Amino acid sequence: MSATSALRPVLPPDIRARKGQVPLVVLTAYTTPMARLVDAHCDIALVGDSVGMVLHGLPSTLGVTMEMMILHGRAVVRGLTRAMAVVDMPFGSYEEGPAQAYRNAVRLMVETGAPAVKLEGGVHMAETIAFLTRRGVPVMAHIGLTPQAVNTLGGYKVVGRDAEAAGVMADAEAVQAAGAFAVVLEKVPVSLSARITQTLAIPTIGIGAGAHCDGQVLVVDDMLGIFTDFRPKFVKRYGELGTAADQAIAAYAQDVRARRFPGPEHGFADEAPKGPQS
């Protein structure tokens, strides 16, 4: 059970009010069964555009479409009773300007039922964030390493070291002033994320940004260890589900080849049983 109210679904003002309180717990989710698991323990289920890489095998998040976000957003919302869904705005769906962003954010909210969206960018997205928040679209901002800008950044690098620090601080202040209810800090140096967290009145949610943030987010497949060959430094693995799944599939394959599966207990008799049907 998380620290936000257990009596009704969590909404953006509840998240905003958690500044400086018990840390916010956020995981990604892309499917209904995973949303159910996340719902039991987390404050936010983030339908991240990481879905493109995690579930669809894309090389980056750039190929993710509105249709993909709507499909996965709907699936996640169906699995939630209390945690809040936040749906990522995909690359190309908001950068043209406030009107395009508003149109697509409303589509994401209406077609998924999620009460909030997330978009990447700081100072240069502040006008768009203000346009959305003044019109009933709660926005979670995302600064530091912004994966949709991987090609201009030149890789998935730490953002905010040395001379870059002032720019990341300015981004944080700009998204807050524009009305964001929370901000994700990705791969920001620990001392800078501590300073941003101290400076802002809205919660910071870190990923690879140290322990001082007001909350933490991870890609659920990473922390469950579903990928055996992907171990970023900032991820703590709480499970080894990839290895467990590999062992289970290998055992199934051996059983089928050796005719050990299915056994008599998995088959159906000619005559219907007398008791409750199985």
Ligand code: KIV
């Ligand atoms: O898409 C995503 O999963 C994200 C998190 C990594 C913050 O944006």
